Amino acid sequence: MKSNWHFVGCFFVLNKGVAKIKSSLFLQVVLALILGLIVGVVFPTQAQALKPLGDLFIRFIQLLIAPIVFCVVVNGISGVGNIKKVGTVGVKTIFYFECVTTITLALGLVLGLNSNIGMGMNIDPSSLDASAISAYTERAQTISQAGGVSFLMNLVPTTVVGAFAKGDILQVLVFSIIFACSLNLVKDKASIVVKAVSELSTVFFRAMGIIVRFAPVGVFGAVAFTVGKYGLDSLGHLGALVGLYFVTCILFVIVVLGGILRLCGINLFQFLRYLREELMIVFATTASDSVLPQIMKKLENMGIKSSTVGLVIPTGYSFNLDGFSIYLTLATIFIAHATNVDLAFSDLLMIIIVSMIASKGAHGVPGSAIVILAATLSAIPAIPMIGLVLILSIDWFVGIARAVTNIIGNCVATVVIAKWEGDLDIEQAHEVLSYKNINKTKIEESIVH
Secondary structure (H helix, E strand, O other): OHHHHHHHHHHHHHHHHHHHHHHOHHHHHHHHHHHHHHHHHHOHHHHHOOHHHHHHHHHHHHHHHHHHHHHHHHHHHHOOOOHHHHHHHHHHHHHHHHHHHHHHHHHHHHHHHHHOOOOOOOOOHHHOOHHHHHHHHHHHHHHHHHHHHHHHHHOOOOOHHHHHHHOOHHHHHHHHHHHHHHHHHHHHHHHHHHHHHHHHHHHHHHHHHHHHOOHHHHHHHHHHHHHHHHOHHHHHOOHHHHHHHHHHHHHHHHHHHHHHHHHOOOOHHHHHHHOHHHHHHHHHHOOHHHHHHHHHHHHHHOOEOHHHHHHHHHHHHHHOOHHHHHHHHHHHHHHHHHOOOOOOHHHHHHHHHHHHHHHHHOOOOOOHHHHHHHHHHHOOOOOOHHHHHHHHHHHHHHHHHHHHHHHHHHHHHHHHHHHHHOOEOHHHHHHHHHOOOOOHHHHHHHHHO
């Protein structure tokens, strides 16, 4: 009799657990990640064939990013009523981005120099095979030669359709701002257009909700492929650099970003818990693009005006790459130490200046971390560019922390600018982050649906 009750109890617990997994995207992603690890270890060859699952999920996400950014920005700005406010938000956003980027570059530089990472490797640059990085260095030379003027020119699309076709977020953002400001100027004469964009936004977010439901499949494929191809042992390859980078990112998030949020009256850990589903997807896919619409929606639900969210988040994807900036300086110092290069103060200063400029063109560039790092090294003759070969094998692993830190940095930036502009309902933020008087399931459903 006892055994029967024991069986009934186990069945009840199991059934309750399955129901909880079915209703929680976070638990589904965690389960997919674990299964991906297991399949990658047990069936490494077959696991490599699962790569298209992760790639397909990201491509579906990218399919909707441009129109969603357009709708969010247009809806937000057209409802502001004061175009001067849009300009003020933009200036404050760029100012904040540059300040934080300088901090991240300096942090990576200081920790890299004081850790002596890479020293003792005694790598002879002439012994390295340059063919492995030829594709990256060619793109890096294009970026270096183009300079700041080319970057500014590239902000403006040659055609409206071209911006959406390429999926260039900055170009879409520029057009969206111009279009939204124009709607604001003509006001009631374009009320039909404003309503149409609003309704389109609802449709696109519903479509994104459908795609997000398949996030666990994408995570499973991405993790299984990576573990199957590189193996768990690869986590230990150049482990000192990977470990230092992860520690640096964690310290930056907790100390710097946590301190900034505290000044805004927000608790960092509550904030991260609120975004945990999106952060887990980014962690597994190393692609922050995959959660852009969901992140924007969550920040709005937290009490931040849509106009601020629509301006800060898309801009931050190109101008506020905190994790990327830390990696640029850390990796540069690592290569210098590994090849026994003594860096002068002028070299260190050049690393920060060039990295700050080059990183602005990172988003949307294939193999962006290696390409922008190559562009940085090309401006510092003392460091052999061929040293990039040393870090190719760990790029995916550092990409995990890089993408997660980038997305957290942009979310914090949105809170800061909203607080600065008075666009943050702090009481609503506290209620949402502490889950007081709010049904957790309803919050998750509002993001997915």
